[in-house]
Amino acid sequence: MISPFFIKIKPVSEFITLLIKQLQSPTLGFLIGGIVVASFGSQLAIPDSIYKFITFFLLLKIGLSGGIAIRNSNFSEIFLPALAAVALGILIVLISRYTLAKLPGIKVPDAVATGGLFGAVSGSTLAAVLPQLDSAKVPYEAWTAALYPFMDIPALVTAIVVASLYISKRSGHASDTVEIWPIVKDSLQSSAVTALLLGVALGIATKPEPVYESFFNPLFRGFLSILMIIMGMEAAQRMNELRKVAQWFAIYAFIAPILHGFLAFGLGLLIHRITGFSIGGAVVLAVIAASSSDISEPPTLRAGIPSANPSAYIGASTAIGTPVAIAICIPLFIGIAEMMLGR
Amino acid sequence: MSQQVWKLVIVAEEILSKKLIKLIKEAGATGYTVMAAGGEGNRNVRSTEEPSVSHTLSNIKIEVLTGTRELADRITHHIETKYYADYSIITYISQVEALRDHKF
Numbered sequence: 001m002i003s004p005f006f007i008k009i010k011p012v013s014e015f016i017t018l019l020i021k022q023l024q025s026p027t028l029g030f031l032i033g034g035i036v037v038a039s040f041g042s043q044l045a046i047p048d049s050i051y052k053f054i055t056f057f058l059l060l061k062i063g064l065s066g067g068i069a070i071r072n073s074n075f076s077e078i079f080l081p082a083l084a085a086v087a088l089g090i091l092i093v094l095i096s097r098y099t100l101a102k103l104p105g106i107k108v109p110d111a112v113a114t115g116g117l118f119g120a121v122s123g124s125t126l127a128a129v130l131p132q133l134d135s136a137k138v139p140y141e142a143w144t145a146a147l148y149p150f151m152d153i154p155a156l157v158t159a160i161v162v163a164s165l166y167i168s169k170r171s172g173h174a175s176d177t178v179e180i181w182p183i184v185k186d187s188l189q190s191s192a193v194t195a196l197l198l199g200v201a202l203g204i205a206t207k208p209e210p211v212y213e214s215f216f217n218p219l220f221r222g223f224l225s226i227l228m229i230i231m232g233m234e235a236a237q238r239m240n241e242l243r244k245v246a247q248w249f250a251i252y253a254f255i256a257p258i259l260h261g262f263l264a265f266g267l268g269l270l271i272h273r274i275t276g277f278s279i280g281g282a283v284v285l286a287v288i289a290a291s292s293s294d295i296s297e298p299p300t301l302r303a304g305i306p307s308a309n310p311s312a313y314i315g316a317s318t319a320i321g322t323p324v325a326i327a328i329c330i331p332l333f334i335g336i337a338e339m340m341l342g343r
Numbered sequence: 344m345s346q347q348v349w350k351l352v353i354v355a356e357e358i359l360s361k362k363l364i365k366l367i368k369e370a371g372a373t374g375y376t377v378m379a380a381g382g383e384g385n386r387n388v389r390s391t392e393e394p395s396v397s398h399t400l401s402n403i404k405i406e407v408l409t410g411t412r413e414l415a416d417r418i419t420h421h422i423e424t425k426y427y428a429d430y431s432i433i434t435y436i437s438q439v440e441a442l443r444d445h446k447f
Contacts (some may be wrong), residue, residue, distance in 0.1 A: 241400075299358045302356070302358050303358060306428075306429035306430065307428075307429050310400065314400065
């Protein structure tokens, strides 16, 4: 006879086993490898152009698979997850406005810019979660990658608008207005969103399956591992920037991805109940909410909120936010999904 | 076969490059040179060190040769009012000899 205690404890131990399995993924190994070599002051330098090419390649591939999936899917399926992505982008910024910004010694523009970056999406984190879902055999809709701009743009617009309203209110120039279109345009023109949307458009319009199968798909994991080394090295280097600002940014950067991920996962499960959106899709939504932009959005924020200190938001996002999203959130949400699928 | 001109040097954040170039051209300068820059100032080390995930932390150096001091001052004044408060940016002017005559 199985004791009630055993029944209660079994899922937890299973969950830990699943989590450890996820933690042994090569993606994470390469990331930690990058952190370690940069922390030891290695001379290793990966040229900027390689980094740019790899992110372009990965996001183009993700876009292509998304586009192919959209071609074969029903547009009404996409509506609710896209709406959830927009809501999460806005909500994440508001959370930072009413938590981080209220902490002692924190300037509101710095906090809101940090919230904007955490609401925005990281292409590298998105690239990392998809192959891990494949390895874990958790099915997801390939078009979920196309949710990226639906979360990214509202987060940036909200952050810049909230910060500008605060700054103009403080300076007494209540007439200052914030133009939204330039922010949207900046985000759409950013390298990450351009590559992703180009991929989606080509996936829908051109039937790219042959080149996808023979070129983009086989090279994806290899390039992803190189990108993870770069992200790790970048994280270690940005740690120095983060040390110069209040410790609250580091604490926020650790907690926020996990909290945002759970919020998004909850919304994803709600949509799963309503429309049959897959649990794997909810994991993708959770991970893009957990991710914080490190590629294309810092310049948009720097231009949109010039008085915010880039050491605070870039340090928080790149040094802690991205490693937490990749190392903790991806295994965590895939582990929960596997549990829910009864494995 | 040479001409005395003014060299205005601007070291600034890379994300400002498009805006600065627009400003320089609108002020009436005929040309400019842009290069990647790195170094240290009161806003900490800003370098072209690689890899760099975002270019928010990299710098550029712009050189503008102007035929008159007045034009160089006008550009500097615009930069000062727009960008000095929030960005890492320095400007300096020196007099140099341009070896190709009548160019400025």
